[in-house]
Structure formats: structure tokens, C-alpha cells
Amino acid sequence: MFRPIPETTLYRRVLYRLVVSVLLVLALAVFVILLFSLERRTLLLRGFTEGENASTVLFHALWQSRSDLIIETLLVFLVSSIGIAAVIMFFHYDTARKTLEEVKGLARNILQSIPTGVLTINQGGIISAMNPAAEAILNRASSELLGIGYDAVFPEGDPIRRILDGALKERSHVSQEDFLYECGDLSSRTIRVSTAELTGDDKEPAGVILQAQDVSEWLGLERRVHVAEKLAALHTLSAGVAHELRNPLSAMDLNLHLLEEEFKDNGTLTEPGARYLGVVNAECQRLSGILDNFMKFARPGPVVLHEIDVRTLIDHIMMLMRFEAEELGIRLEQVMDEQMLPVLGDATQISQVLINIIVNAFHAMPNGGHCRISATQRKAAGKYWIEITVKDNGVGIAKKQLSRLFEPFYTTKPSGTGLGLAIAYRIMQDHGGTIQVSSLPGSGTAVMTQFPAAIDQPRKVGMRS
DSSP, X not given: XXXXXXXXXXXXXXHHHHHHHHHHHHHHHHHHHHHHHHHHHHHHHHHHHHOSSOOHHHHHHHHHHHHHHHHHHHHHHHHHHHHHHHHHHHHXXXXXHHXXXXXXXXXXXXXXXXXXXXXXXXXXXXXXEEOHHHHHHHTOOHHHHTTSBHHHHSXXXXXXXXXXXXXXXXXXXXXXXXXXXXXXTXXXXXXXXXXXXXXXXXXXXXXXXXXXXXXXXXXHHHHHHHHHHHHHHHHHHHHHHHHHHHHHHHHHHHHHHHHHHHHHHHTOOOHHHHHHHHHHHHXXXXXXXXXXXXXXXXXXXXXXXXXXXXXXXXXXXXXXXXXXXXXXXXXXXXXXOSEEOOEEEOHHHHHXXXXXXXXXXXXXXXXXXXXXXXXXXXXXXXEEEEEEEEEEOSSOOXXXXXXXXXXXXXXXXXXXXXXXXXXXXXXXXXXXXXXXXXXXXXXXXXXXXXXXXXXXXXXXXXXXX
């Protein structure tokens, strides 16, 4: 943390008392000197008045007394001037010191209040300052970092270590470089970092300033806006294509059944012919399913909003998916908060979103694994939200694929249509919620959905796992 605001210390009070004491001692010394001088002059004058004849020695002593009085007066004036000058200089110094502390305090308060994380490293590589925003972004307390070399804090391979090495050793600075940063709580955030040279009062390099921002939410919002733009352009096209294909496909399916019945009635349906007709019938059914997904994507059904108990909804989905999970060797787990609010939405559409996500998680674990469905309640910006997260320990998703997951017709599965997550995204938009995916190849995937709560006060439900 930056240097704290200085308090009035005992030393400063002692310094004031010391100055006052010196002035009092000087005043007392001057008073004693003047007293002795006047007493001596009085004795000399008494010798003149009492003696009948004044000797030359008395005249000389009187003249010397006057000289001494003048010298003593000048000395007193000089000492008093020095004392007064010292007091004036002290108060000027104290005023300048207060002004400097106010300026430092203003700079300290500005740095502590800005939302950007600031980390300063001196020329020796020692971390010299760290503001609260940097503590929050790095998830590290300033007491653990201040006064320690950055190479002991950030290990080899850490992106911040690489950036600071370049800035200090090669004077190579970066501007708004984004990278995925693993925080101490095992979560991953996208950090945007910039570095600049720190100069001292002599205009010489004194170290490096590192600025860091957590831009995970910004990038997530940018991705959502980008996907929404693509979806808006494809909605009308998908609806038109699905409508135009529906009629000829229905005619093909009808005539296919009539042809099969005609062959059966005439007794001319051979085994290879029946197999061929079965293939054509199956493909027609598959095309019909694809068109149904097109229609759901282009024109999702009306959203009938009503209060949905999250526990009941997840229990129902767990019951539906448990048999498939057992067949695939997947352990299905459920975790819920004790305090849970209902959500406002359409139970059928929300179930469609969650089942689609769970099915994708199963596909990511072909050799079995662990899938956890958790529901938690959070409060943000004065509103309650219900977060339902599906996390698996499957193969994961490459970083370059994450930004395209919600695009229509984009899929990573050989037999996928690429409409499942696009439909889920559309449903979440209609419910005023959000859906986010985080994943690392080989470490699994977590899909988090957020729904606005239906009421303002929580009610208690059980916790089951």
C-alpha cells in the first residue's frame, strides 16, 4: 500500500517544546546579563557619590562598564535575532512540510481510488507500491508483496514476470496487452497490462510502473454484442429457409410413405428396396429435426413467465439425465445454496437450455468423468441473481473456439448442427439472463447461466448433492 497519512507524533510535539525552551533560556540569560550589568553600574555610580575625589580607575571602570553594556546589548540583539530567525525558519519548514504531506496525501488518495491496478518496481526489482485495485486484480495482499523482489513473487512463465523482465532489463514496454491470468483462487481472468518508465526527481530512470485491469467482463460483453449482431442477421434468413423447405420436405415424406405402401400392396418390395426406403425415411426425419431447430432458432416459442422453483427444476433435469450418465460412466452431482429465490421464466425453455448444456458436457467425457450442476444466489447492483453452473472435467475447448460457440451452425462435434448453443443463447436473452463459457483444454469446461430472481426476499430450500 502507498505510504499512510502521517500522524502527529510525540517527536513533533517535543520539537515545539524544545524551541520554546531554547527561547526561554535565551531570554533568561539576557535578563541575568542585563541584571549583572546594571548592578555593576550602580556600584560604580555609588562609588562616585560616596567618595570625595573620583579616581582615574573609577572613570576607567565606568567607561569600561559602558563599553561592556554596549557589547552585551549587541550580543543580546544578535542572539535574539538568531533565535527569532530560527523560530521563523522552523515555522516555514513546518508549513512546507504540511504542504508536502497534503500533496503526497492527495496523490496517495488518487492512486488508491482509481479502478486501475498500479504496481511500482524500483531499479533493483523491489516492489515499492501497490494500490487496492492491484490487490483485487492479482488476488494478493500488499503486505505479502511490498519490499520483495518481483522475481520472487511472479515465477518463471508468469506473463507479468515476462513483461517486467522486458521493462526493467531491456526497457521494452507494452501497451494494453491482454492475457489469461491464473489468480490465487484458481480462477482465470483476462488481464490487460501496460507498463511505463518511472522517473525520479533527477529525471533519471527510477523503476517501472505496471498498470493492470481486469477486462473479463468487458470482453465478455463485446463477445455477446458480436454474437447478437450475427444472430440478428440470421434470424430472418433462417425463418425463410425453414419455411420454404418445410413444404417440399412434407410432400417428400408423404409420397415416400405412399410409395412404400404401394410396393407392399403389389408385393414388389424387395429386401434391398425396403432398406433403401428406410434410409430415405430416416434422412427425411433428420431433415425435419434440423428444420425444427431452425424454427426454434429463428422464432422461439412465446415465453410464458411464471415463478420457477430452481430446486424442483434441477431435480427434474437430474432425474432425466441420470440414466444416460450411468450408461456413460459419468458421476452426476448436484449442489445448491441453502438460500434460494425462484426465477421468473418459462420452465420448458430453461430446461431446454440446461439439458443442452449437460448433453454437451456428456459428449466432452466419452470415457466417463464427473459433471456437477450447482445453483447459487448472488446479489449485484441491488438485484438478486440465480447462477446455475454446469462444470465437467472433460477434454475442454480451445481458446480460439470459445468466441465462436454461440454462432449459429458452428460446432465442434462431427454430427452436430451448431444450433444448440445458439438457441440457448437466444432463450437466455429472452429471459433477461446471460450465459458464459470458460474452459481450458484438458481441464474441463464450465458453463454459467444467470437468471434474474423473481422476488426480493429469499426463501429457504434444502441443499442436496
